[in-house]
Amino acid sequence: MAQRFLSFAAVIAASALALTGCAAGDAEDEKTTVSFRLWDSTVASAYEESFAAFEKENPDIDVKVNIVGWGDYWTKLRTDVAGKTMDDLFWVNNSYFGAYADSGNLVNIDSALGKDAREGWQDSVVDQFTRDDTLWGVPQLYDAGVAVYYNKDLIEAAGVTPEALADLSWSPDPAADTYLPVAKSLTRDSAGVPATDPAFNGTAAQYGTNIAYDTQAITLPFIGSNGGVYQIGDSFAFSDPKTVEAFQYLVSAINTAKVAPSAADTNTNSDFSRDAFLQGKMAMFQSGLYNLKNVADGAQFDWGVAPMPKGPAGRVTVTNGVVVAGNAASDKQDAIAEVLTWLGSEEGNSYLGKTGAAVPAVESAQADYFDYWEGKGVSVDPFFDVVEGAPPIPAPTGANYGKGFEAFDPIFQEIFKGTLDPKVGLKQAEDAANAAISG
Amino acid sequence: MLAPSLFGLAAFLVLPILVVLWLSFQSWDLLSPITPVGGANYADVLSDPTFYNSLAVTLFFVVIVIPVQTALGMIAASLLTRGLPGSLFFRTIYILPWVCAPLALGIVWRWILAPSDGLLNDLIGSRIEWLADPALALPSVAAVVVWSNVGYITLFFMAGLLNIPQHILDAASIDGAGPIATFFRIKLPLLRPTTFFVLVTSIISVFQLFDQIYALTGGGPFVVTDAGTYGRTDVVASRIYSEAFATFDLGRAAVMAVVLLVLLVVLTIGQQLYFGKRTTYDLS
Numbered sequence: 001m002a003q004r005f006l007s008f009a010a011v012i013a014a015s016a017l018a019l020t021g022c023a024a025g026d027a028e029d030e031k032t033t034v035s036f037r038l039w040d041s042t043v044a045s046a047y048e049e050s051f052a053a054f055e056k057e058n059p060d061i062d063v064k065v066n067i068v069g070w071g072d073y074w075t076k077l078r079t080d081v082a083g084k085t086m087d088d089l090f091w092v093n094n095s096y097f098g099a100y101a102d103s104g105n106l107v108n109i110d111s112a113l114g115k116d117a118r119e120g121w122q123d124s125v126v127d128q129f130t131r132d133d134t135l136w137g138v139p140q141l142y143d144a145g146v147a148v149y150y151n152k153d154l155i156e157a158a159g160v161t162p163e164a165l166a167d168l169s170w171s172p173d174p175a176a177d178t179y180l181p182v183a184k185s186l187t188r189d190s191a192g193v194p195a196t197d198p199a200f201n202g203t204a205a206q207y208g209t210n211i212a213y214d215t216q217a218i219t220l221p222f223i224g225s226n227g228g229v230y231q232i233g234d235s236f237a238f239s240d241p242k243t244v245e246a247f248q249y250l251v252s253a254i255n256t257a258k259v260a261p262s263a264a265d266t267n268t269n270s271d272f273s274r275d276a277f278l279q280g281k282m283a284m285f286q287s288g289l290y291n292l293k294n295v296a297d298g299a300q301f302d303w304g305v306a307p308m309p310k311g312p313a314g315r316v317t318v319t320n321g322v323v324v325a326g327n328a329a330s331d332k333q334d335a336i337a338e339v340l341t342w343l344g345s346e347e348g349n350s351y352l353g354k355t356g357a358a359v360p361a362v363e364s365a366q367a368d369y370f371d372y373w374e375g376k377g378v379s380v381d382p383f384f385d386v387v388e389g390a391p392p393i394p395a396p397t398g399a400n401y402g403k404g405f406e407a408f409d410p411i412f413q414e415i416f417k418g419t420l421d422p423k424v425g426l427k428q429a430e431d432a433a434n435a436a437i438s439g
Numbered sequence: 440m441l442a443p444s445l446f447g448l449a450a451f452l453v454l455p456i457l458v459v460l461w462l463s464f465q466s467w468d469l470l471s472p473i474t475p476v477g478g479a480n481y482a483d484v485l486s487d488p489t490f491y492n493s494l495a496v497t498l499f500f501v502v503i504v505i506p507v508q509t510a511l512g513m514i515a516a517s518l519l520t521r522g523l524p525g526s527l528f529f530r531t532i533y534i535l536p537w538v539c540a541p542l543a544l545g546i547v548w549r550w551i552l553a554p555s556d557g558l559l560n561d562l563i564g565s566r567i568e569w570l571a572d573p574a575l576a577l578p579s580v581a582a583v584v585v586w587s588n589v590g591y592i593t594l595f596f597m598a599g600l601l602n603i604p605q606h607i608l609d610a611a612s613i614d615g616a617g618p619i620a621t622f623f624r625i626k627l628p629l630l631r632p633t634t635f636f637v638l639v640t641s642i643i644s645v646f647q648l649f650d651q652i653y654a655l656t657g658g659g660p661f662v663v664t665d666a667g668t669y670g671r672t673d674v675v676a677s678r679i680y681s682e683a684f685a686t687f688d689l690g691r692a693a694v695m696a697v698v699l700l701v702l703l704v705v706l707t708i709g710q711q712l713y714f715g716k717r718t719t720y721d722l723s
Binding site: 075078079081082099100103105203261262263264265267268269272402403406407410411413414417419420425428432436 | 469470471549553554555566568570571572573656657658659660661662663665667668670681684685686687
């Protein structure tokens with residue numbers, strides 16, 4: 001609101017200047033300001049550096065970075081597009097770009113930058129954002145796969161070695177499950193009694209793992225590594241028996257084995273587990289590279305990264321990319337194309353890697369990222385090996401994904417709380433979500 | 440000289456209402472062009488059980504919040520107008536929640552009511568899921584709403600009580616009325632215009648309750664049935680927000696807003712009629 005008021009005030013001030021003939025010199029007038037919106041403040045500072053270099057080469061273009069938090073991002077994007085107050089460039093992800101591409105709100109990258117532009121970009125990201133044979137955004141970052149951050153002090157205290165962590169497998173069959181027993185031995189109540197001990201009081205003060213309703217880091221990888229499906233095409237397929245099995249395993253780990261925070265804590269606070277891990281109250285934190293910098297900056301203890309647990313169908317992760325899209329309704333298309341070209345170039349994209357913020361989606365710029373983390377003594381291999389080991393489960397998608405999400409989200413919350421049987425709930429969620437996207 | 444204020448009224452009050460009325464007959468997802476659909480949105484919303492759930496939840500809030508906050512406001516006002524030591528201090532304290540942004544207060548209360556490491560659970564030493572337990576969520580949110588409103592209501596009752604001429608109270612006391620009789624026979628009837636105002640404005644504000652819900656529960660916890668998913672704290676305003684800005688069905692949201700408007704108008708006229716029939720004492 002304040003921002004809109006400021007821009008309104010700026011327009012008034014500018015027109016007042018023009019009216020009184022006090023407009024600034026011509027050189028100033030020719031400078032085009034292009035605005036760029038994203039949701040991640042860590043990556044935003046890398047972009048600031050990238051745009052500083054860009055502006056040196058292109059003194060006639062000024063790029064302004066706006067951060068809109070994830071919680072409001074998709075709502076604000078939609079209302080700003082409708083209200084014609086959208087920024088000239090903005091981040092979009094795989095789940096939400098479809099609706100904007102279909103309604104003609106995004107710049108067609110193939111015609112703005114040429115079909116050859118995609119040559120140097122990460123293929124998986126290009127594929128995700130190609131709809132009707134057209135690419136709708138310039139790949140910016142690549143999420144690779146999911147792995148497990150672990151607290152060295154806590155696993156050592158429980159007699160678990162990093163090698164043992166790397167070798168865990170989960171299974172709906174308790175006889176084949178080595179993951180849950182380890183998670184239990186890493187869970188402690190406030191008196192320090194592990195969950196494997198009958199004297200465990202049932203309330204964890206130290207969590208073994210971060211199993212929760214977290215689509216990217218937990219739900220999809222567990223579904224995938226059990227051989228289940230999430231969507232078939234754009235429609236939802238939660239009632240798949242393998243998917244149901246994966247949910248039953250997760251829900252019982254939270255509510256029966258009590259090795260993870262309760263859903264009442266994590267459903268409405270997606271940072272709960274990350275905070276608990278950083279506070280040294282969680283042993284295994286399964287997540288993506290998007291949390292690497294948070295962990296590296298925030299952890300006051302020795303930590304490491306292990307591969308995600310193997311499931312009956314192997315290690316299957318989800319992988320995601322983020323692109324920057326151009327606003328087709330903007331009247332600054334030339335400047336937008338120039339900034340997009342920069343962001344899709346090795347140099348322009350390299351700042352994301354140099355600062356360790358994210359894996360650049362321009363392949364030739366990725367070395368900077370690996371160099372950065374190698375310099376810090378961190379091996380990011382587990383995040384990449386898992387993608388190469390087995391085909392990832394597709395990331396959520398569809399032109400109406402948001403509508404479907406609103407229908408199944410409350411149901412998933414209740415399933416994870418344990419108030420709703422997974423099998424019954426997943427069928428209801430599937431029906432509700434499919435009804436929502438068709439309606 | 441009315442023109443400037445009329446402009447404000449038209450631009451910021453009448454025009455938006457007309458736009459919402461018009462939108463309630465359209466289909467719009469904020470991306471595609473707006474298309475007229477006649478009464479389809481009305482048929483859709485009025486046969487949707489989740490909307491009736493929201494109306495019921497809102498009514499529950501009114502039934503819990505209004506009597507409690509009015510009674511507490513009146514008690515606080517009676518105590519604060521007695522000239523006891525510390526009155527000024529408590530007057531300031533009571534009004535503080537009303538001065539603060541409801542959304543910010545909602546976030547603070549979420550910390551206080553958090554199941555793990557929440558302030559309240561730490562204080563009482565047991566783990567209660569105040570906002571996630573289906574039976575507790577609505578009363579917990581209602582308590583936060585009452586807490587934020589009481590100070591504001593106290594302020595009006597204090598003004599009303601201070602307006603009662605001392606000679607009337609003196610006469611009552613000479614006639615042998617004790618403090619309880621004085622309150623119910625003298626003060627309460629003389630406060631009628633204040634009570635009317637407080638009830639009308641606070642009922643409307645509870646019907647429009649949104650910020651605290653958004654910050655505390657997001658409409659949950661949820662009861663899932665084959666017919667639909669019902670939020671235990673999913674009040675009408677929160678449903679309108681979800682329809683408009685989560686599923687982007689502006690037409691349905693507009694219908695709900697129109698229904699809410701009609702309900703509030705009917706309710707306010709009803710209150711007016713009820714209080715209008717009672718005697719209002721002229722104290723001037």
